[in-house]
Amino acid sequence: MKQKQLSVLLFVIFFLSSLAFPQSVDELIKEGDEFSTKEFNNQKALASFQMAEKQDPNNPEVLWRISRSYVDIAEHMPGSSDEQKDAQLAKYQLALDYADKAVKAAPNSSVGYLRRSIAKGRIALFKGVFKVIGLVNDVKKDCEKAIKLGNGGNDVQASSHYVLGRSHAKVCEKPYLVRLPLGLGWGDMGVSFAEYKKAIELRPNFRMYHLDYAKALIEEDEYQKAKEELYKIPYIKEVDEDDDMYLAESKKLLESIKNK
DSSP: OHHHHHHHHHHHHHHHHHHHSOOOHHHHHHHHHIIIIISOOHHHHHHHHHHHHHHOTTOHHHHHHHHHHHHHHHHTSOOSSHHHHHHHHHHHHHHHHHHHHHHHHOTTOHHHHHHHHHHHHHHHHHHOGGGOHHHHHHHHHHHHHHHHHOOSOHHHHHHHHHHHHHHHHHHTTSOHHHHGGGTOTTOOHHHHHHHHHHHHHHOOSOHHHHHHHHHHHHHTTOHHHHHHHHHHGGGSOOOSTTHHHHHHHHHHHHHHTTTO
């Protein structure tokens, strides 16, 4: 009986201690990053970051990670019905809201501008690039700001160059004289190539960069260079939850241009 009472007492003490000493913000960030980048469990990552937000609502390191989580979640949501599309768009909007907060909390930090460019880019792709010209121009500005600030490490800078390169490539899907009156005359495939190459230079072992650079090269009939990028992908270690998809797509693309 006494042993049972002691066990109950120890449980109560442990429970009260856990309430009195919750995980710190840094611990929750570390936990969320593990869920996000190692386990690819975006919902659990978001939950960790939201707990950190409750302790420190204006922490930019928390805010941009919440933005990232909402993008990661939205990217893998079903989008067949109108209701599903609305739910997906709502998540992208939340990602944008938190990226805005991150920029305001740390206006001299590249990562906030990067995350905002990604959120706006996703919304633009969702709605149609040529229907939301203002958003597309904002993506370019935010990427350029992130690059100009030049902080956050190689991964942040690589992503900034990649998103800028992809923006140029996407805009160039329309002929110059068609997009010029729309305020999108800045699109330039030469710049796109340079930005993709810079992203790869900063982060060479990331499959998506090589794949999208290859796609851009194919659009310009640069088949040999595209093949060189695609050949690299199977030898790059898996680090992203979508890497299997990128690998499969690269093989299919390589097969489609093998005789060119």
